[in-house]
Amino acid sequence: MSIRRLERVTELIHQEISKKIPLLKDPGLGFITVLAVRLSADFDVAKVYYSVLGPEEDKRRTVEALERAKPAIRAHLRSLENLKDAPDLMFVLDRSAEEVQNVLNVLSQLEKERQAGTNAEPGKPESSEL
Numbered sequence: 001m002s003i004r005r006l007e008r009v010t011e012l013i014h015q016e017i018s019k020k021i022p023l024l025k026d027p028g029l030g031f032i033t034v035l036a037v038r039l040s041a042d043f044d045v046a047k048v049y050y051s052v053l054g055p056e057e058d059k060r061r062t063v064e065a066l067e068r069a070k071p072a073i074r075a076h077l078r079s080l081e082n083l084k085d086a087p088d089l090m091f092v093l094d095r096s097a098e099e100v101q102n103v104l105n106v107l108s109q110l111e112k113e114r115q116a117g118t119n120a121e122p123g124k125p126e127s128s129e130l
Contacts, residue, residue: 028065030058046087
């Protein structure tokens with residue numbers, strides 16, 4: 001198979017899954033964003049990377065809802081002209097946005113502490129140095 005075809009089919013799957021998920025009527029689905037799709041070279045497996053906003057409980061319910069939705073999503077993909085057969089779907093929760101936010105929070109806190117240290121009066125020890 002050509003690399004170009006793999007890229008086109010991967011993009012098609014990404015677009016179609018992104019369109020299909022909001023139409024699902026499962027109350028367990030949280031606020032989900034499909035970030036990427038990685039299709040195996042033999043077109044048999046598609047890993048769908050997604051993120052969910054909200055607490056851990058929302059993420060857990062979304063995982064369960066996506067598992068229930070797999071047959072409907074695969075059926076939708078099978079109906080597309082460009083696909084002979086729909087790949088098996090593996091949904092992977094991507095936590096990189098949370099990790100980035102944690103790093104930004106730490107950096108922000110360090111910056112606040114640095115600013116507080118430069119705002120102290122010169123020659124006077126800070127309260128933590130007493």
